[in-house]
Amino acid sequence: MTKRKTTKTSTEELDVLEAHLAGTLQPVAPSKEIVQRLRVRIQMPNREEIVSRLGDWYRLFFVFGGVISGMMLLLTVARAFYYLTGRKG
Amino acid sequence: MADPEFNEEEILALASQGDRDSFGQLYERYVERIFNYVYYRTGNLHDAEDLTARVFQRAMNHIQKYTDRGVPFSAWLYRIAHNLVANWHRDRSRKQEIPLDDLPILPTKGDHPEKNLVRSQEQEALLRMIRKLPSERQNLLILKFVENMSNAEIGAIMGRSEGAVKSLYHRTLLALRDQLEDQNLNLEGE
16 A cells, blocks of 8 residues: 555546455455265254244134133043043942 | 266156165266355355355255246356355344454365465455345355356346346446545556
8 A cells, every 4th residue: 555656547447446346355265174064053943934834813812712622622532521421420 | 167977957866766875976977166156255164164064955955846938057056055045144243344264275276285375465455345235246256256157157146137247247347446545556467
């Protein structure tokens, strides 16, 4: 980096600037460890996904409905069993 | 570099049906490019790794929503990356100048590693200036120089026409040149 010494034309200045940008903004190569860690990470459900599942009201409705229906069925069977065995007794 | 064996359309179709192996192929193809983009936008390895993972997680979760309407899959990925980086900057809630210590030198492709250990003063100054540019100008420079994209490809990602990208690029160069002049610095011709 030096103090400005010469007067260049605008086009020359931009050409030089472009050359320096090309030299500075080089593609980098992430290490194999980083690539591997990332690969492992994307195989697992992340926090966002879990939160989005919880926010899925449609699915939650069916899960909740399924649980309640199951409980009602169990209760009905238990009551039927109780009355059947009660009659026999 | 086009890989004749890699049929992106077919792989995308399988990936959108939940095929993880196909998504894995997309990951292999794009992970370095997305990492590069995020790395230059954030300036540190840790956040670059974290955000790159989130880009692919989000892409995997929403790949059914991707439909090829003239926007390539890579552009879709870059848009996700752009949004996540924007959120990351917002979360930090302060306009920061990344300390140079936070911008470690990673080996660049195709060069001898020892060549990359020292980033010249000129490059450091230029990086500082780039980081002070508005977000979309930073995007443009990264996509053009790091990702080596054409104006048309950049336009597809940024949602601008090729001409608009060309014009923005010219204005960005002028702005950088003016900043160099303001600081009374002169980049030597290479």
